[in-house]
Amino acid sequence: MQSNNIEESNIETEIKHTDIKKLPIMISLLIGVFFAILNETLLNVAYLDLMATFGVTASTVQWLTTSFMLIVGVLVPISALLVRWFTTRQMFLGAMIMFTIGTIICAFAPTFSLLLIGRLIQAAGTGLLIPILMNTILFLYPPEKRGAAMGMVGLVIMFAPAIGxxxxxxxxxxxxxRWLFIFVLPFSLFSIGFAFVYLKNLTIVTKPRVDVLSIILSTLGFGGLVFGFSSIGEGEAGWSHPEVYLSIIISIIALFLFITRQLKLKEPILEFRVFKSPMFSLTTVLLIIMMMTMFSTMIILPMYLQGPLAFSALAAGLALLPGGVLNGIMSPIAGKIFDRFGPRFLVIPGTFILVVVMALFTQVSTDTSAYVFILLHSFLMIAIAMVMMPGQTNGLNQLPPTYYPHGTAVINTLxxxxxxxxxxxxxxxxxxxxxxxLEGVxxxxxxxxxxxxxxxxxxxxxxxxxxxxxxxxxxxxxMKRTVLPKSI
Structure with missing residues (x-):
């Protein structure tokens, strides 16, 4: 307990440093994370080209996305441990170099296997970058100024995959x-160089004991869950395929054992006591719903636009652009509004807009104008921007500094x-x-x-x-506005 108090005191001392130049740090982090997350959806309309180039099936090429999500899902929980073993500078530069190496491999891959290996390396870097950005903001800005900073994070986390x-x-x-990867390279190299010059360490390296069994259970639990659900659409059997239901069953058992073990350890890899904070718990459920809505809509709408409405891949991508741009514009604005008025001013109307948009989406048909789809998608992305970052900031604000790595890891994993x-x-x-x-026709x-x-x-x-x-x-x-506690 005493060591925890000392650690919390040290972190609070770090937060109070006023000689840290925030802008260069934020620029280096935001550029790196933006292009890393952009890669999660950058290949969405390139699958047909990749299938033709490498002579692979749709179920095989899908692994370029499935494996990316799988690796990120495995690494994010472990990030809570890694940020206490390595400095901010070491973590970010290591992750960006890893991401850049993966991007180079993808750009010049002569075979599908090598392209997949490059994607795995890219994903490993991305999985570490997201928690680094979140933790840096929590340590760099006091609670009353985090809304605007987290709004910039929202621009990165939501705008990047939206315009991918x-x-x-x-x-x-x-x-x-191949230019999908070549296009990213200059920006990732710039981010590495900029961070090498300006990025400073913001955290205390405590090097806690590494519990190998916890890492194995975490990998099986979170990785198995992502793998199981991502595999549903790959084959004709769907939910009934052993690959799906066995993965999900094993992952649930592993997660139960992982959580039980973390609650017993003095130095857990992931501290689940963060859920004792009611606003953090409420925020987590809200964020889960927002992510499910956003990612599923980003796949369903292009499929429908390119199917019955006969849009080209380019036209479908352009139809989603206004929503992505509005989301990016709205995220920083929502952050500043949060700092001034609190979360309820944004989250309640944001979820109401979401209800209206979803109700209207249930009425779409082949007679629906393309402009209606663009309008509905734009309002959807505005609603998500009003909920995601303000809600997340409010939930994390209720945690003490020692729980910041755990809170960000839990949220980003889920x-x-x-x-x-x-x-x-x-x-x-x-x-x-x-x-x-079709059964009835x-x-x-x-x-x-x-x-x-x-x-x-x-x-x-x-x-x-x-x-x-x-x-x-x-x-x-x-939801109500939170105040930073002294302990939890």
């Missing part, structure tokens, strides 16, 4: 798919896992709706029936999304 398909569509239209679960859940509902519709192969079936599936998925949106609105009513 648009950028990808533009590059694929004009150049080879966001990653919920993104995978959301994609699997909503795609599964959409596929089920399509199948049910005379000629399932007729184009009009295929279009109507997909419409039925999309409407069914958004009906479930509406239920989640209503839950988020009810939870938002209970």
């Amino acid at each position: 398909p648009t950028i990808s569509g533009l590059i694929i239209e004009a150049l080879d798919w 966001m990653q896992v919920s993104g995978a679960i959301g994609i699997a859940l909503f795609i599964g509902i959409m596929s089920s709706g399509q199948a049910s519709y 005379n000629d399932p192969s007729e184009p009009i029936n295929i279009s109507n079936a997909m419409t039925a599936g999309v409407q069914a998925s958004f009906q479930v999304g509406l239920i989640f949106a209503i839950i988020s609105f009810i939870l938002a009513l209970f």
Whole structure:
């Protein structure tokens, strides 16, 4: 207990340092993390090109995304331990160098296997970068100024994947798919050079005992969960495939053992007592719903636009661009509003807008104008910006400084896992709706029936999304502004 108090005192002393130049640190971190997260969706519209180049199937090429989410899901929980073993500077430079090496391998990969290895290395760097950025802001800014800073994080975490398909569509239209990675290289190299000059250490290295069993259980638990849900759409068997249900069962058992062990350890890898803070717990549920909604919509809408509405990949990407831009603009604004008025001023109307948008999405059809899709997607992304970062900042503000690494690791892990679960859940509902519709028609192969079936599936998925949106609105009513505690 005494060592924890000393550590908390040291961290608080670090926070009070006024001679730290915040702007150069933030620039180096934001540039690196932006382009790392951009890669999560940058390949979304390049799959057909990659299948043709390497002669692989759709289920095989999907591993470029599945493996990325899997590695990030495994590494983020362990980041709470790593940030206490290495300095901020060591962690960021190491992660960015790893990401850059992976990007170079991807850009010049002669085979699919080497391309997949490059993606795994990219993901390892990305999985470490996200917690570094979050922890740096918590240590760099006092609670009353974190809203604006976290708004910039929102611009990175939500805006980057939102514009990924648009950028990808533009590059694929004009150049080879390899330019998706070549395009990123100058920015990642600049981030490394900028950080090497300006980035300072902000945390105390305590080097706690490493519990190997906890790392194994964490890897099996979080990694298995992401793998299981991400595998649902890869084969025809879906949920009934052993690869899916065995992975999920094993991961649930491993997570139960992991959590039980962490509550018993004096120095846990991941401190689950953060959930004793009610606003942190409420925020976590809200963020899970937001991530499920955002990631599933980012896949369902392009599929529907390119399917029944016959959009090209580029046109579908451009249709999603206004929402991505508005999300990026709104995130910093929401952060400043949070600092002045608190979370309720943003989160309650944000979740209400989400309910309205989801209700309208349940009514879309092939007769719906493209402009309506653009408008609904734009309001969806605005609503998510109003909820995500203000809610997350409010929840983390209730934690003491010693719990910052654990709080950010818990939130970012669950966001990653919920993104995978959301994609699997909503795609599964959409596929089920399509199948049910086609069973009731005379000629399932007729184009009009295929279009109507997909419409039925999309409407069914958004009906479930509406239920989640209503839950988020009810939870938002209970949110209140938090005050930094002395202990937990």
